[in-house]
Amino acid sequence: MMYSEKVLDHFSNPRNVGEIEDADGVGEIGNAKCGDIMKMYLKIDNGIITDAKFKTFGCGAAVATSSMATELIKGKSIDDALKLTNDAVVEALDGLPAVKIHCSVLAEQAVRSALSDYYTRQGIDPLPIVGEIKEPEE
Amino acid sequence: MEKRFIYADNAATTAVSEEVLSAMLPHFTKAYGNASSIYKLGRDAQADVEKAREKVAAALGADPKEIFFTSCGSESDNWSIKGTAEMMAKKGKKHIITSVFEHHAVLHTCEYLEKQGFEVTYIPVDSKGLINPEDVRNAIREDTALVTIMYANNEIGTIQPIEEIAAICHEKKVLFHTDAVQAVGHVEIDVKKQGIDMLSLSGHKIHAQKGVGALYVRKGIVLPNLIHGGGQERSKRAGTENVPAIVGLGRAIEIACTDIAEKAAIVTPKRNRLIDGILEIPYTRLNGDRDKRLPGNLNISIEGIEGESLLLMLDLNGICASSGSACTSGSLDPSHVLLSIGLKHEVAHGSLRLSIEEDITDEDVDYILEVIPKVVDRLREMSPVWEKMMNGEEVK
Numbered sequence: 217m218m219y220s221e222k223v224l225d226h227f228s229n230p231r232n233v234g235e236i237e238d239a240d241g242v243g244e245i246g247n248a249k250c251g252d253i254m255k256m257y258l259k260i261d262n263g264i265i266t267d268a269k270f271k272t273f274g275c276g277a278a279v280a281t282s283s284m285a286t287e288l289i290k291g292k293s294i295d296d297a298l299k300l301t302n303d304a305v306v307e308a309l310d311g312l313p314a315v316k317i318h319c320s321v322l323a324e325q326a327v328r329s330a331l332s333d334y335y336t337r338q339g340i341d342p343l344p345i346v347g348e349i350k351e352p353e354e
Numbered sequence: 355m356e357k358r359f360i361y362a363d364n365a366a367t368t369a370v371s372e373e374v375l376s377a378m379l380p381h382f383t384k385a386y387g388n389a390s391s392i393y394k395l396g397r398d399a400q401a402d403v404e405k406a407r408e409k410v411a412a413a414l415g416a417d418p419k420e421i422f423f424t425s426c427g428s429e430s431d432n433w434s435i436k437g438t439a440e441m442m443a444k445k446g447k448k449h450i451i452t453s454v455f456e457h458h459a460v461l462h463t464c465e466y467l468e469k470q471g472f473e474v475t476y477i478p479v480d481s482k483g484l485i486n487p488e489d490v491r492n493a494i495r496e497d498t499a500l501v502t503i504m505y506a507n508n509e510i511g512t513i514q515p516i517e518e519i520a521a522i523c524h525e526k527k528v529l530f531h532t533d534a535v536q537a538v539g540h541v542e543i544d545v546k547k548q549g550i551d552m553l554s555l556s557g558h559k560i561h562a563q564k565g566v567g568a569l570y571v572r573k574g575i576v577l578p579n580l581i582h583g584g585g586q587e588r589s590k591r592a593g594t595e596n597v598p599a600i601v602g603l604g605r606a607i608e609i610a611c612t613d614i615a616e617k618a619a620i621v622t623p624k625r626n627r628l629i630d631g632i633l634e635i636p637y638t639r640l641n642g643d644r645d646k647r648l649p650g651n652l653n654i655s656i657e658g659i660e661g662e663s664l665l666l667m668l669d670l671n672g673i674c675a676s677s678g679s680a681c682t683s684g685s686l687d688p689s690h691v692l693l694s695i696g697l698k699h700e701v702a703h704g705s706l707r708l709s710i711e712e713d714i715t716d717e718d719v720d721y722i723l724e725v726i727p728k729v730v731d732r733l734r735e736m737s738p739v740w741e742k743m744m745n746g747e748e749v750k
Contacts, residue, residue: 227663228670233736248700248739248749251660251679251688255738273739275662275679 219276220310226280231287234269241337243329246322246352252278254326256286260334265289265297270326277316281323284308289327294334298346300327318352325350355725359672360718364559364650365508365536365709366676370602371561377605378563381598389595390584399597406604410568413611414553415544422569422587423600427535427556428459429580430569433591434531434552435463435502437577439472442499442529451493451501451528453477453485455694457508459554460533464502477503482643483512483695487519494526501530505537505553509678509691509707510642511651513541520549529575535559535567539610540618540648545570555607557599562606566599618649620712624719628652628708631723635730637743641692641705650710653678655697658740659704659733661688667729673722676707700739700749 219227236257246253252274259267268286272279284305289297302320306312312320329349335342361369370378381402387395389403404418411418424430439450452464454476464474475493479485490501501523506513516532523530531552534543539560545553552575557566571577583592629640629652637657656664661679668675678689679702687693688702697705708722734740742749 224666227666230736244738248703250699251703253738255741271736271738271741273658273737274660276666278660279663279736 218313219280220312222308222310223277223280223312226283226309227276230279230283232269232283232290233271235271236267236269239269239330241330241332241334243326243331243333243349245326245329245349246274248273250352251275252319252322252352254278254282254322256282256326256330258289258327258330258334260294263294265292265294274319274322275316277312277319278322280309281305281312281320282326285323285327294331297327297331300324321350322352355721357672358718358721360714360722361674362708362710362714362722363674363676364711365511365648365707367558367564368561368711370563371606371609373609374561374563374602374606378598378602381601385597387597389597390586399595402601403595403597406600409604409608410555411570413538413543413607414555414570415546416570417573419588420545420570420573422571422591423595423603424567424569424580424591425565425596426567427457427533427554427559428567430554430556430567431457431459431502431531431533432463433577433580434554434569434571435460435500436467437580438500438529438531438552438575439467439470440578441576443472447497447499449473449475449495449498451475451477451490451498451503453479453503455479455483455507455509455691456502456504457533457535460502460504461690472499479512479694481696482646483507483510483641483691484643484646485514485519487515487522490519491522491526494522494528498526498528501528503530503532505532505534505543506541506648507642507691508536509689510653510695511536511648511709512642513537513646513648516550517548520551523551524549536648539607540614540650542614543611545572551575557603557606560606560610562603563599566596566603568603617712621710621714622649624714624716625650625652625710627719628710628722629654631719632656632706632726635727639701641695641697648709650712651707652709653705653707655692655701655705656730657701657704658737658743659730660737661703661705663733664704664706664729667733668725671725671729673725676709678705678707679703 239257332342387399389400553570558564641653661677692702
């Protein structure tokens, strides 16, 4: 299995690991049975993601994609974060092995899941804005 | 702590030893004859192949005529199982017995035969990774063509009651094959005493090169030819002999099967120190019976973390190891071996296999025991599964 230097870098020195105590949105995706769980915490101020942190149970690619996804959305508007695709995460990591592409989908969905939670907390139905959250197939 | 390089994955492959390499080297550039040629260069090559065959036979307690060289353990498994199936189908026997936790070389061969109209019974293993010979007895039918049970498991290292299983097979007049790829060189094997009809072995697990193996076939069993062509391997497996590899295998098995008990006496305490040290980490368990296992094997599940991440972290610290996680198997399912002994998926994902040999130093063991808890702590700190476990929440 060939991981790019960037994947290995984000795996061995993951950015934004941890929790945000007073997070405005928390999302979790995946299950332990299939081997990957990502939990994402967002701090949102005036529609801007001011901080993002994650916790991940999973393989090297799962950790690296979580790390990269948080990097890509930090400082961005919610609208921009909603436009984050798994392809963008893969590209930013200089590629992923084919069997690991699902990890990048998890990272994308973890961001959306946290944003969905943010809207729910605001009393706003997240579905029309964020769309359905795709859970990985078992 | 100074970084070390420790190869602890000898069940995956081994280095070609200096002694084996020096036995092989002349056969590349000087003694390069084709073993089928009539002149001295060829005859010498033939003689060296036969000497290697004698060494393999001696290591197994077999007759040299019962040894066939192949390209790997998987080829030996395929040949013996499919060959026996073909042979016995002519007698109307189309039932095969194997176990649920065989190597894929056996499992996928059996699955292939199922598609060809054979019936396969998969014997379960208990929570310690051991097969009950009585289960084999109860599975044998009138139309059973073959029983194939691995000698020692490649992941959890458990050693099966081969002699008892073979005795049952003989009593019921059924042929018995064993994949002994992991066992050869680590446990004493005597095919005659143990009643083994066919046995697969591989070179690269015992310090020969990759790409060479052997199959023992008891005299009287006539397997169909595997490769049609020239007269090599008594016409059963045609193709010019890979003389350097075969010579290397001969030397390697000779060394591996000398002083097996002495080597085990050196490696077992080190292995046990690793087991006890790693089990000090909370929420860990040893997979496979503690005593009935290969002397250099340990397999431990570490809850709350995922295996591939663990391996990458260990690699960053210079330790080569293996895992049964889905991510290392290339599918979404974790190791079938770990599931077969009753592990939950999420626990099987976090397994670690170390396979060591007697050359590992006490300092290496110290180093591994220093690195693993740190790496586990780090991975658990970032693991939402661990967080849930610590909060007493259910892990799904």
